[in-house]
Amino acid sequence: MPRHLRNQRSHRVARAVTLFVVGAFALVAAGGTAAYLDLKQQIGVSDVSGLVQGPTPSADPDDPFTGRSLNILVLGTDLRGGENTEIAGAGDGGMRSDTTMLVHVSGDRKRIEVVSIPRDSLVDIPSCKLPDGSESGATYDMFNSAFSIGGGAEEDLTHAAACTISTMQALTGVTVTNHMVVKMDGVVEVVDALGGVRMCLPEPLVQDPDYGRFELPAGEQTLDGLQAIGYLRARHGTGLGLEQGSDLTRITRQQAFVDALVRQVLDQNVVTNSPRLYRTIQAVLRAISADPGLADPAALAGLAYSIRNIDPAEIVFTELPVVAAPTDPNRVVWTEGATEIWKRIAADEPPPGHETPSPSSGTGGGDPSGEPSSPGADGGGGTTPSNTPSPSPSPSLLPGVCAD
Secondary structure (H helix, E strand, C coil), rough: CCCCHHHHHHHHHHHHHHHHHHHHHHHHHHHHHHHHHHHHHHHECCCCCCCCCCCCEEEEEEEECCCEEEEEEEEEEEECCHHHHHCCCCCCEEEEEEEEEEEEECCCCCCCEEEEEEECEEEEEEECCCCCCEEEEEEEEEEHHHHHHHHCCCCCCCHHHHHHHHHHHHHHCCCCCEEEEEHHHHHHHHHHHCCEEEEEEECCEEEEHHHHHCCCCCCEEEHHHHHHHHHHHHHCEECCHHHHHCCCHHHHHHHHHHHHHHHHHCCCCHHHHHHHHHHHHHHHHEEECCCCCCCCHHHHHHHHHHCCCHHHHHEEEEECCCCCCCCEEEEEEECHHHHHHHHHHHHCCCCCCCCCCCCCCCCCCCCCCCCCCCCCCCCCCCCCCCCCCCCCCCCHHHHHHHCC
């Protein structure tokens, strides 16, 4: 996707998040104790204390987020088989981490950097504590295997998250301060709470039947919760880059969906509609399981309120430089450029071109998207792996919001 389109989308996302958070903050304040207790009950608590290998961040008990940078690991998960087959699609049973992102919030609250981790990355997974008391790890396995290994036969979300955090810290040297698991069935509820998400698809999307029967026609349509999950998870088939079978092209489609969802929130004035706002917040909170710090609505609202004035140009989506794995062209490995990214994040340093906050227009501050001008431009010398489309799809073939 062209960088200027990505930047426009990040601006809309930032604006909607700011409005949504401030509206939620005001709603909770107005609702008082009853609203606080109700929302607190919606969030699942995932306490990984004693399970994670590596450093454990300390926090001020009165304000766990004040005065320090945050590295929030966001994990999207699906459970296949049984009653969840309708949502997760066909396939082997078991728990998987479909999407993993590290969200870095700077200590001065002036910037946010998001790095997506390709699930097909081949990495070493350290020995993790399992729910039954045993330990297990893996050598040169897919990154998302850490989630299923940690969860064990019991498919325990907390142990799964702990193993992924341990793997992330061992690979990057970055201390994960907080984490959040987003559950697939919860995403369905969020979309339905909004009355669906309106999108325009430039061509039909047809998933390979071997991965579950799912298709969407070209043109304007409103996706309900189940259709949205099908769209977000689709990876093999035809249309909208599915021919590539790549986790990286799926990220592009997911960004288009987020953009459409954000537009939906803004167009419906959800933030100023108290009943709908409350229902949406409830659905969002029910969709996540988070560490005790993030599972407190007051702390979460306070953190969100502290970042409400971030310049949208300082919300950066950084692409992790990868190449095709020598042992499997359908898998990837990180280049040396990834090491530089993790060192910078660990030190709470801004990405290239953002050393000094730039105007919202993006002039005078380098590429406003914060992405390398070419693969490996951050020093890694990376090239596009064989399972990644090159070049990016034409803007005319990208799904997105509908023109009014």
